[in-house]
Amino acid sequence: MFKYRGTERVVIFMPAQRPLDVLNRALGSSVLVSLKGSREFRGKLSGFDIHVNLVLEDAEELQGSEAVKRYGTMIIRGDNVVFISPAE
Numbered sequence: 001m002f003k004y005r006g007t008e009r010v011v012i013f014m015p016a017q018r019p020l021d022v023l024n025r026a027l028g029s030s031v032l033v034s035l036k037g038s039r040e041f042r043g044k045l046s047g048f049d050i051h052v053n054l055v056l057e058d059a060e061e062l063q064g065s066e067a068v069k070r071y072g073t074m075i076i077r078g079d080n081v082v083f084i085s086p087a088e
Contacts, residue, residue, distance in 0.1 A: 023048050023084065030087040031056070035080045042067070042087050043074065052078030 023045070031045045033054060040063075043056030059074035060067040 020048075020050065023052075026084070026086065032062075032085045032087045033076060034082040034085075035076070036082060037080075041071075041074065041076065043071075045084075046073075049078075052081050052084075054078065054081065054084070 026045050027047070029045060030042065033041045033043075033056070035041070039061065041056060041059050041061055043059035045054065046057045047055035054076040056074045056076065057072070059071040061069045061071070
């Protein structure tokens with residue numbers, strides 16, 4: 001988006017979606033979480049905070065697309081998260 005101030009053009013960045021808003025919409029949905037150290041988990045996102053600490057229900061650790069261990073409820077520290085994606 002551009003605004004003009006006199007003859008000067010000012011660029012205003014307006015993100016379409018804020019990251020925490022996206023997470024809020026994903027609450028109650030199944031997500032895939034990739035962590036540092038190449039570990040991946042899948043589970044239902046039941047909570048998060050501003051540090052992206054996550055609470056997953058019915059969590060399971062994945063290797064490839066196979067579940068190798070089931071954890072139930074899990075809390076993941078946000079500074080370990082590489083990405084969060086909807087689980088298909």
